Amino acid sequence: MTTTLAPPVPIGKAAVGALGILALSTGALESVVSPTIPLLERELDMSQSEGALLSIVLLITGALITPLAGKFGDRYGGKKVLIRLMAVVSLGGTVSALAPNLPVLLVGQVLQGAMIGALPLSFIVVRKHLPAGESKVAIGVVSGLFVGGSMVGMLSAGPVAEQLSRHWMFALPTIAVVGSTLLVNRLMPADPPGRPDDVGIDWPGLLLLSGMLTTLMLVLALAPEAGSAPLVLVALVVLLAVFVTGWVRVERRAAAPMIDLNMLARPAIWKACALTFVICLGTTMAVYLVPQLLDERGDGYGFRASATEIGLYLLPGAVAATLAGPLGGLGDRRFGSRAVVNTGVVMMAVGLLAVAAVHTEIWHLVVGKVLIALANGLCVTAMMTSTATAVDPNDTGIATSLILVSRVLGSAVGGQLGGALLTAGTPSGSEVAAESAYVTGFVIAGIVVLSALFVTRTMSKGVKA
Template sequence: MVAERQRRTVRGHWAVTFTVLTVAVSSFTLLQSMVVPVLGLIADEMDTDMSTATWVLTAYLLSASICTPLLGRVGDVVGKQKMLVVTMLALTLGSLVAALAGNIWVLILARVLQGAGGGVLPLAFGIIRDEFPERHRASALSIIAALASVGFAVGIVVAGPIVEGLSYHWLFWFPMIATGLAAVATALFVPESPVAERSRLPLAPAVLLAAWLVALLLGISRGNEWGWSSPLVLSLLAGAVVLAVGWVAVENRARVPMIDMQMMRRRGIWTTNLVGGFVGFGMFSSFGFLPQFLQTPEAAGYGFGASISESGQILVPSAIASFLVGFVTAPLVKRLGARVVIVSGTLMTGVAFAAIALWHDAVWQIVAATSLQGVGNGLVFGSLAGVVIASVPASQTGVASGMNANIRTIGGSIGSAVMAGVVTAHVGLGGLPAEGGYVLGFALIAGGMVLAAVAACAIPDTRGPASPTPRTVPAPRRTVAPSRVLAPGSSV
């Protein structure tokens, strides 16, 4: 009996669970960006063109966009710990296949498997809400959210040394080892969260959600190559609109909706989703093109001729700033309110992008601007998760936070496509992009962050994630059985 009690104490201890979640989230976020600086190298190694090689990134984003909300919803229904193990195993298998891939198409397939790791974020947020003591919950959410933000920058930073010291295959071997260990640790030490809503999974809404996301992101990601006015791209974008409308209609009629549209209309949800979309627009597109800007030879009239490693090192202060801010975001939200913190963060990021557009003749200018961006991103991402979780009942934590993360990915896909279109539309000396294209692109991102700040003004002025109670949170609409709201740390 004593041994059993000790086993439960170790297994359910929030600090152990938090350690496992940080490894899981870090592995997923690193995989988002580590391939960005080496896509050209992958194209050469696998004897393919750059257009095909970009599918190594596009396939990952498409898969993550679909799997993030779906796996978050499955976790709400069947158990978050079980689905976290499944997600970690998908990341492990995808990384193994990617490391052994002998041609570009096998590598792209492996990246689709890795995209299932998108479920890590909503599952981690849900586990924190269910299992952590209230006094630690806000800080844990902020740190995990900051990891999701900083991981993209860190992936770009570490890619260079890994490739130059070993090979690009180790960009997948290392995550495979980490996610494999995380899967075992999750099974052993992370307690199963209470299932607040038992129901069958809504198949039709899931298929329609996947269909319109694929059509939208495929059209956006290939618009520059196929032509924005081409029948194929126009058909994809039009089809995305039609499928999205159909998805909303089916969700509204479904007896058990996958995503409650009433939930999506809540002030704390639609405002954070709007802000998340704009921030994703800026984060993905900026870090996707800053390395290219830094690696441009000085003979072009701009750039610094940096290597892959050197361009990553320039972004180190940004990654550090974003991560460290995650530790202080929760106290700031508690003292100032989420609205003030998020508005301040989006404005900082907007100023940073405007500074890059105006001043980029010296490395210190880039370092100063990207460091300010890191602080802004840390404030925003560290606060959004708490607002989302405070706005929904426990049974919808996974799907609500998953959709917020998913909308950031969609925003990032749109931002990358827009940035690519602007930069490649202006050609300078030697066929390289003209400096004016980068200037206009970063100015557009700055404008997007101003819009994010405007949207953030409508965010509820919460002071941290609230504990779910039947008195303050309405039950989900049209469920098969009444939801049973459990206190954090409870078990079924």
Template sequence: MPSDQKIQPTHPRILLLVVLLGVFAFALLQSLINPVLPVLQRDLGTTQGSITWVMTAFLLSASVLTPVLGRLGDRYGKDRVLVASLTALAVGSVISALAPNIAVMVVGRAVQGAGGGVLPLTFGIIRDEMPRERVPGAIGITAALAAVGGGVGVVLSGPLTDLFGTRSLFWLPLLLAIAAALAVHLVVPPSPARSDTGISWLSVALMAAWLVALLLPLSQGPRWGWSSNLVIGMLAAAALLAVGWTLIERRSTSPLVDIRMMRVTAVWTTNLVSLLFGVVLFSVMAFLPTFVQTPPAAGYGFGVSVTQAGLLLLPMTALMFVAGLVSARLVRRLGPRVVLVAASALNVAAVAAIAFQHDRQWHVPVAMGLLGISLGLAFATMSNVIAAAVRPDQTGVANGVTANVRTIGGALGIAVVGGTVSTHTPPGGLPTEVGYTLGFAVLGIAGTVALLTSLLIPRHPGHTSHP
């Protein structure tokens, strides 16, 4: 259908609802599979170390492709690239749903990672099409929905698996992605302005290389040996590649990530907090369902079903949504720094409770409730701190970077916690309680660093020129 035949929305809310459908489809995939990883492991006949790549491949792919698709949207039209991103998400869902083995499923999950482009593209479309005074609120809703969608996935995975089997967890996002792609094609108008600058594919290759060089040894360290030459060599290579990528980005006239913008105090502090919150969020959603499903005979766990595990995590999703709604009022009254400091403190308390107080089932929903309040306040507030700290034309790009950094943090967290748990897993047996305790304690360290970093965020992060 030609772009001039698109149905123009009668109200900005119609456009917002359409793009939010795509955001929800992608967010759902970030956690829908996590609670059933043990079931998938048995179905595919693979090991615990291999099954974690179902998550890592998705997050790694999203980390690399999110800024690339955002830049392609600037050049070829955000509406067109958003449709392409949602289409790739749908194709990856089909591959994963039909995968006969772990290798094919990992490929499908990597293709699904292209759905990460919906976040910067949605932020850009909101910036282009919404009235300026409504942009911060719309961006806050988008950021909150991206987090809430992840929690919904944890809750829905059990009932869907019980009713339709594990492969149904890929068919649902497929339907949502198709519906979102069609709605975007019909409703979202062509981008009003497009960049004529190209993309530095060398920069893309370097970014992909240093992320892979970092995540691969973190996830495979227990198998290869943390002191092995391979692990140390890849980590060193990751550091060198990251430095090279940064230098190229600084000199580029059309960088994937504007390094100058990232040097603004409100921007880099908020992005560091976002990365550390990503470490906590994705790791909890990945490993806590497995923890509570473990039979008590192992010395921990409650032996609950997948559905019951989702219900134990339900307070996180519900309170995350409520906290996201009230965050704007709290920011206006107390300021963004106070809200982020409070959210970070709740984050530390929640993770500490998970690590050291998990003997009774009721301990889990209480900790998840605290975590939900923390995440809801933090994600909505961070998006508006970024919007206030950068130029209006950078709102979409800057918030896209923040979302992408959170995804990278998730990949790092899953790799580190997965490696810690695997280190304390006897051959052919279940992980020990010590492995989970240490893994969750690592998340507490990440939360503490986020708390300290949030203290550095300016009290009034208004827009300032790049240094």
């Protein structure tokens, strides 16, 4: 007997606004670490590599949770899974707020990483309740507010940490997450489940993906010190290859794979994933290196900025990122995804290479960061909206999850690579990284981003509405 599902209830601006407020709150909670990494390094006696690890551990969890959240959302309904996921995020924010040391703070960040899975769940809800044209704009707004939440987080983290304590910079956005979750629960109608619950979860695939990501981060963390432990690094590289091989084999054979390699093999999907990875790698290297350079106390470089000042200097970039989300959705709708991505790639490469060449004044870093943030928002939003509206509605969660996993992986590699370069560029007995380490990081990021143009040449122009 076939069960006929009731049609979804149309949603209005209030419900979309509630999703936007939740995205803003989670974005703020995600971003408080970035401008305060130098402060946290001093308070918790962390090395620069440990600081880089702290900046990306949340993203590693996101890479694991996001496809699972997307799959559950497609199967059981986006709103139902979203509310439960936000309970985990709220717990993570509470642990981070109460953390007395680095290990406990890392646990809190791991739990907070579940927030990244909120985006595909929001997209599932929007896609099921709105027509294609309106859903593109709504997805752009939600994406933009998630990115724009960094404006609130970056601006408030420094002053809150310095005037109150580092504990409150986690506590305040966590309270906002709890409140906005209750608002979504009240205003957003339940969306009907998609596929029947007849296939189990791909736990072997999830475990292998966890091992793969953890090993990759260890390889990047130990690379600067490879000379002192070369055999350990080689062993980790071999282990990484084993995890990758095993994961691919398991996903190919799984009845309901964690990450659908068949979907990933579609040209539109793998190109979007490759572009997102490259763009987010370049973005995150800048996100990590710029605050470090602002805080740096080198001879003839660096600005000795406080956490509050760093937040203010990063604010224009956060504003640009906020605007980029809706602009990316509108640009994709009017000009097609390829035009938006090409514009973003060129803009980001110019920003990265310009900062590498000229960084003697604070405004050099501010302008460069604005270009990078705007470009990242344009590119990722264009990839997200085009992918979300190019697949069957029942595949929205897993398709957008692939883009978000690529975003997370690119961000994780970029952040850890930035930390590794600074660690390798710090002379023995010194706590100050060489200026050349910053220049090298920005140049590498710029060249990697430019390589995206080879992929965009083969993309379709995208659907214009």
